[in-house]
Amino acid sequence: MPVLSQIYIYPVKSLAGIQVDQWLVDSKGLLYDRKWMLVDADRQFLSQRRLPKMALIKTRIAGEQLILSAPNQTDLALPLQSHDGDDIEVVVWHDRCIAKTCGVAADAWLSDFLQIDCRLVYQTDQDIRKVDPKYALDSDQTSFSDGFPFLIVSENSLNALNQAMQSEIDMIRFRPNLVVADCDSYAEDAWRRITINDIGFRLPKPCSRCSVPIIDPLTAETGKEPLITLNRLRKWQNKVYFGQNALHDKPGSLSVGQAVIIEKIGESQPPLSSKPV
Structure with a gap:
């Protein structure tokens, strides 16, 4: 079996x-799976397709924190649950979603390592992104x-x-x-x-x-x-x-x-x- x-x-x-x-x-889905995302200056999502170096940023969960680590960078700690941050509209393929910003420190850490102006955002439990109705239930x-x-x-x-x-x-x-x-x-x-x-x-x-x-x-x-x-x-x-x-x-x-x-x-x-x- x-x-x-x-x-x-x-x-x-x-x-x-x-x-x-x-x-x-x-x-x-799986708890915390792709709850966070990087977006560029146009609020379009970023991925390894455009920035292969993203693969080098490791993630781990310790207690109530998400920890990011990368070569020659001090670890970045983020709260797993947070209601701070500003609401912004971001784009994932053809979907426009509401996300919250994670703060200037996180943005600077990621922008410095990836050498691109970017922001880290997260999806709250209340923000809903539905799956393509061609393949999914409402x-x-x-x-x-x-x-x-x-x-x-x-x-x-x-x-x-x-x-x-x-x-x-x-x-x-x-x-x-x-x-x-x-x-x-x-x-x-x-x-x-x-x-x-x-x-x-x-x-x-x-x-x-x-x-x-x-x-x-x-x-x-x-x-x-x-x-x-x-x-x-x-x-x-x-x-x-x-x-x-x-x-x-x-x-x-x-x-x-x-x-x-x-x-x-x-x-x-x-x-x-x-x-x-």
């Missing part, structure tokens, strides 16, 4: 994530993710990709939230509904991949893989796919080792063969 083998949260969109063994799930929410609260990938999908590349990259390149073991490679392509610890997940759409997986998270240097191999094996309608976006039905908690129950399967999305070419 498939099992949940890894859990990752990314408190600040596009900064380094945190691997955890167990974590709470709230109405927007009640579905997310924080500052690209569009969905969860990304699910199986271990054997990465194993198959690494075998096809004849090299090895780590799962963190793909920035999943939930990693599943003990299933066939790309089995998740056909999953439509799964349950983990009594939380139901709907998988309405495969994840199209951008340039982020070519960035080495340890050095921020860019290469050509895995996009070359994904273009060969996982291309459909001019996009390449790896992993499945997911929505959850209710809050709860998740722990590594819990069974992943496959409730409903369908046609593979994207409609690609899982066999190596």
Whole structure:
């Protein structure tokens, strides 16, 4: 039976994530996942697509604080819960959202390291960002993710990709939230509904991949893989796919080792063969 083998949260969109063994799930996804985000002078979100150096900023949660650390920088501590800051409108892809500023000290710390004028903002519990209604229920929410609260990938999908590349990259390149073991490679392509610890997940759409997986998270240097191999094996309608976006039905908690129950399967999305070419 498939099992949940890894859990990752990314408190600040596009900064380094945190691997955890167990974590709470709230109405927007994993607790604190992409609750914070960097925006530029035009209040547009920033990501590793534009600034690969963002990968070098590490995050950790200690007590009631989010700690950011980066090479040659003193750690920056931020409160996990705060009602200070000004309300501003920010843009995530096609969504305009209300966020709160985190203060000039945080802005200066990040601007200095990234060498760009930027601001750190966060989403309060009261601010609602709905998921695209084409794929979601009216009640579905997310924080500052690209569009969905969860990304699910199986271990054997990465194993198959690494075998096809004849090299090895780590799962963190793909920035999943939930990693599943003990299933066939790309089995998740056909999953439509799964349950983990009594939380139901709907998988309405495969994840199209951008340039982020070519960035080495340890050095921020860019290469050509895995996009070359994904273009060969996982291309459909001019996009390449790896992993499945997911929505959850209710809050709860998740722990590594819990069974992943496959409730409903369908046609593979994207409609690609899982066999190596």
